[in-house]
Amino acid sequence: MSTIVRDYTIPANDFTIAGEASSSVRKILSQLGVSPDVVKRTSIAMYEAEINAVIHGNGGMAHVEIDKNKIYIRISDEGPGIADLNLAMQEGYSTAPDSIREMGFGAGMGLSNIKKNADVLDIETEINKGTIVNITVFFKRE
Amino acid sequence: MEQGYFHSVTLNTIKCKGCTNCIKYCPTEAIRVRSGKAVIIKERCIDCGVCIRVCPYHAKKAITDSLTAIKDYEYKIALPAPSLYGQFGPSYSRERIVLALKQFGFDYVFEVARAAEIVTNASENYMINKDIKKPVISSACPAVVRFIQIRFPNLIDNLLKIESPMEVAAALSKQEVHEKYGIPYEKMGVFFISPCAAKVTSVKAPYENVKSNVDVVLSIKDIYLPLLDIMKKQGEIIKEPFSLSSAIGVAWAATGGESDAIKEGRRIAVHGIHNVNDILEQAIQGGLDNIDFIEALACPEGCLGGPLTVENPFIAKENLKNEIEKIKKDQAHRVSRTENVDEFVWKSKVEYRPIMKLDDDMMKALEKMQMIDAITEGLYDLDCGACGAPSCRALAEDIVRGIAKETDCIFKLREKVNSIANQLHQIE
Structure with a gap:
């Protein structure tokens, strides 16, 4: 089956470059004729995960696979990991430092926003090892 | 109505040298160089006019109607864009310009600035509505609307769904003339005096697929000298009772004019199509939730920087500022709140055009896509443009779309020539 694969490096502490991977993925999906609504959900979910890797994970990698039914995104970092995943999923809970909040990021909406927009969200995290966020968005709802 | 692909921006093939300036700057990658000449891919062109501005050989031009079109109508109405006022120096006041338009042969002048004020009022009412999608994106610049149709379908719902000042002016001027003088509608010709190509296209091929109320579009460039000649001969200016607009409408010609006029909320003014692209990218990722209104204009310095203007936009801005100060002294009032704002709400939908x-x-x-990836892999990542496409990836796309071949890349061609040479060598 035809699969499009993309890999991106997410730089640490650089918010200006942070959105580039999700922006590039958005263009690919539009070229493939994926509906605007799905493109938007994918783009938001991926962007939030990217930003998380920038803020908390000291940068990382984005791996993307697209086939005719879905897009799978894996954002991985080697940051501190998430101590309490349930707590982190709550809207408004944030461990971002004040300086980041000052920039308009780190409002504690990231993970819940990803959950809202992804069809499948799976987070693997280990303290002091890092975090892997697995996002799947289906092009057609079952 | 099938809108087809009429475009105001066209190419003069004699002047075109086939260089790479336009292909590099086009925001929708709508230009290719084929057989030594630029070709505009009409489905992609948004008539922003960037290519007109960057072409060193002036091979790109905007088609507008000719000044002689004034002979085709019995009753002629001029709609000067506010940017017209910025074209002339301090001694040429707005009153003189409006009078000059009448002396040129127009029977009636309706300032687009007046309509801009009405749009401001309508926008304020529109923004009060809690159900609208924020940030609201201004729809006054047709190049930006077209850009959103092609590139940002998710932001279509964010567009300000109110007619542009040009359309409002056209509709109201006809009404006004009909009511005042009893002129039948079919005898009127409405002439918009335009700073840009995008407005021409929006009259000839409106994106809303509703017929425009404007009949003729003249460029500021074409009418500039005739007006200047007339004004030089004008004696004492008797203030005619024109219903001139207040400062708010005139300010629309420059950046910040539209967004400053709306009193509520956080508003930003973005100009230059590439800056507009960046802000829309941010908006689509949900990064602008704290912004209420985006004024987005394709030209640098807004309409004053339009490709059909005469004066340098920064000087024009100073001219306009003077004029605005004068107006503020003269009359502080603004048009009364429009009773029926609904009249100017879009009646049809602007749709996504998935041309990519x-x-x-x-x-x-x-x-x-896989083929494109594979071909791009084999190219040299130089984005030199020598093949006629704006980037290596764009060439790969063209190859897959069947409109280019790999040896259009001069480095690929060199590889191939080398390999043939080697083969010949082996035969010897």
Whole structure:
């Protein structure tokens, strides 16, 4: 089956470059004729995960696979990991430092926003090892 | 109505040298150089006029109607864009310009600035509505609307769904003339005096697919000298009772004019199509939730920087500022709140135009994307433009779309020539 694969490096502490991977993925999906609504959900979910890797994970990698039914995104970092995943999923809970909040990021909406927009969200995290966020968005709802 | 693909921006093939300036700057990658001449891919062109500005050989031009069109109508109405006022120096006041338009042969002048004020009022009412999608994106610049139609379908709902000042002016001027003088509608000709190509296209091929109320579009460039000649001969200016607009409408010609006029909320003014692209990218990722209104204009310095203007936009801005100060002294009032704002709300929908799509069939699109990836891999990542496409990836796309071949790349060609030479060598 035809699969499009993309890999991106997410730089640490650089918010200006942070959105580039999700922006590039958005263009690919539009070229493939994926509906605007799905493109938007994918783009938001991926962007939030990217930003998380920038803020908390000291940068990382984005791996993307697209086939005719879905897009799978894996954002991985080697940051501190998430101590309490349930707590982190709550809207408004944030461990971002004040300086980041000052920039308009780190409002504690990231993970819940990803959950809202992804069809499948799976987070693997280990303290002091890092975090892997697995996002799947289906092009057609079952 | 089938809108087809009429475009105001066209190419003069004699002047075109086939260089790479325009292909590099085009925001929708709508230009290719083929057989030594630029070709505009009409489905992609948004008539922003960037190519007109960057072409060193002036080979790109905007088609507008000729000044002689004034002979085609019995009753002629002029709609000067506010940017017209910025074109002339301090001794040429707005009153003189409006009078000059009448002396040129127009029976009636309706300032687009007046309509801009009405749009401001309508926008304020529109923004009060809690159900609208924020940030609201200004729809006054047709190039930006077209850009959103092609590139940012998710932001279509964010567009300010109110007619542009030009359309409002056209509709109201006809009404006004009819009511005041009893002129039948079919005898009127409405002439918009335009700073840009995008407005021409929006009259000839409106994106809303509703017929425009404007009949003729003249460029500021064409009417500039005739007006200047007339004004030089004007004696004492007797203030005619024109219903001139207040400062708010005139300010629309420059950046910040539209957004400053709306009193509520956080508003930003973005100009230059590439800056507009960046802000829309941010908006689509949900990064602008704290912004209420985006004024987005394709030209640098807004309409004053339009490709059909005469004066340098920064000087024009100073001219306009003077004029605004004068108006503020003279009359502080603004038009009364429009009673019936609904009248100017869009009646039809602006739709997504998925022209970047590789294929209607998703499977085939995926296969094409893989081919593009593979071809791009084999290219040199120089984005030199010598092949006639703006980037290596764009060339790869063109190859897969069947409108280019790999040896259009001069480095690929060199590889091939080398390999043939080697083969010949082996035969010896």
